[in-house]
Amino acid sequence: MELQMRTMTPQRILVLIGYAAAAVALFCAPLYLSDFRLNLLAKFLAFAIVALGLDLIWGYTGILSLGHGVFFGLGAYAMAMYLKLEASGGKLPDFMNWSGLTSLPWFWKPFGSFGFAVAAGLLLPALLALVLGFFTFRNRIRGVYFTILTQALVIITTTLFIGQQAFTGGTNGVTGFGTLFGQSLGKAETKQILYFVTVIALFAAFVLCRYIVGSRFGRVMRAIRDGENRARFIGYNPAVYQMLVFCVSAALAGLAGMLFVLHVGIISPSMMGIVPSIEMVLWVAIGGRGTLIGAALGAILMNAAKSTFSESYPELWTMFLGLLFVIVVVFLPKGLAGLFPQIKLRKRRGMEHEGEGVHYSAL
Amino acid sequence: MKEKASIILHCNAVTVEFDGFKAVQGMDFELKRGELRFLIGPNGAGKTTMLDVICGKVRPTAGKVLFKGSVDITRKKEHAIAELGIGRKFQTPSIFHTLTVFENLEIAMSQNRGVFATLRARMRNEDRERMMNQLAMIGLEAKAQWRAGRLSHGEKQWLEIGMMLLQEPEILLLDEPVAGMTDKETDKTGELLHAIAKKRSVVVVEHDMEFVRNFASKVTVMHEGKLLKEGSMDEVQGDDRVAEVYLGKRRDADAGRTTA
């Protein structure tokens, strides 16, 4: 949109400088962070990918999912299965032995291939989202009802994973990995490469989301958020849009899950449960929904705060999180990101009465 | 046969029931190609419900709606009916308030509305030109980059009319387009409507008799879900039954309007 770009030039430049600075800071992080901190940052960046996906469906399309832990978990388990098979070196994974299995279950076999595991880590969450979306959006189940269904999905999935101990490792999850492509996962060099992979994945996810929200498709998403019925009377089928966004969002969570396992070395049902699912939404709410940068920064900052805070006061963290959430909801409905455009745009946009909310299209 | 071909919309014995209450009862309605028709009647007569049936928002309990003589749209979904070429403006302005005026027009514009089409859509010069012309027609050129939520009531109504025109429907359904407008805004909307009616079939639901009298058009009067009278404005006003049910209640309607 030329018309818009021309009026946004000063801001565009600022934004581009911001992106460049972020890119430099992230790519140089190994120079100024210890291996331990670098590994933590890598984990946070993976979480930022989840936040981007959540922002697409919640911030831009107006559909609150409290079930992204499941999509994250599916991606994580896909990668964990591959790593576990590599670690077991052709033998049966240890937890299967303990549960009395004598041979590898059929659905584990293809996960011996890295390509298959990665594809599954992206497509399984997307497929699950598609099925859930098909039965809800098409039947116009929305708002709280949809959100409750996503919670039900979490409960069903975690219960299933805990119950099927022989196939999933039960409550303990899947852990005890050794190598990736023959390289020890514990080695500093491997961790560094995985960090870079994560940075690249985050940038790719950001570019994808940026493209989506900047396209006409993105404007239809926001139109559906503003008035689903109205969009229908113009001739759009909101269900198809909602399904596609939900799928992309789920696939991004799956991608993040895969990276998470590589950094952390374990995935268990508790990491895909209700609490993590809600936490993911809080990152977006606090960072600022409806802005991609806000969502990503929200995830990174919140997790950084969490690890610093819970090193010293583990019990206080949840309380602090709740308090912060209340503050943001009451005083900053657009999250931390809402603070910036308001200051910048008020001065710049003479043609607007106020800068309120314009950042929907700005970032 | 020739007569039939020129009929673009045919509602046959449409009945709508809400939990046993009949909002519309056996209503017949025919619209010719290029016709501008006013639909009037006291509050609760079923006018909005009738438009709801045509655009697919409400499913009739009985009866049929035929588009262009042969396409049965009675059971079609809203977005499919919109795609066929029936546009709807609601009683309250409904625009996308976080989108800019320009963006509102952009997504309303007739185009392939599939997900992959909108993902790849580029603004072509001819599209931009169409939108600019539309902006000029509805008088919102200077506010193209405003968030639509901040427009005044009248401007929102015009934006919505502009959106509908870019949609290029064959039939436009307008529900009280001048309600809540100032006299000046009403005049401007009247001009818009004259321009619109040259090219399309239009159904306008309206309470404002002065406004209706500006157009030499056929008027359909509804009362308690039924067709009461159809004819020119003079014929309608000369009708005793109309005077009784409509004009008698007019005072209530006006009273309601000032408080609304």
Ligand SMILES: Nc1ncnc2c1ncn2[C@@H]1O[C@H](COP(=O)(O)OP(=O)(O)OP(=O)(O)O)[C@@H](O)[C@H]1O
């Ligand atoms: N969804 C609904 N559920 C139940 N009753 C409804 C519903 N929609 C409309 N009605 C009733 O149907 C009747 C006709 O309503 P409708 O809105 O069509 O009237 P109208 O002619 O447009 O009136 P107005 O001039 O006040 O807009 C009213 O009595 C209304 O209360």
Ligand SMILES: [Mg+2]
């Ligand atoms: Mg009405």
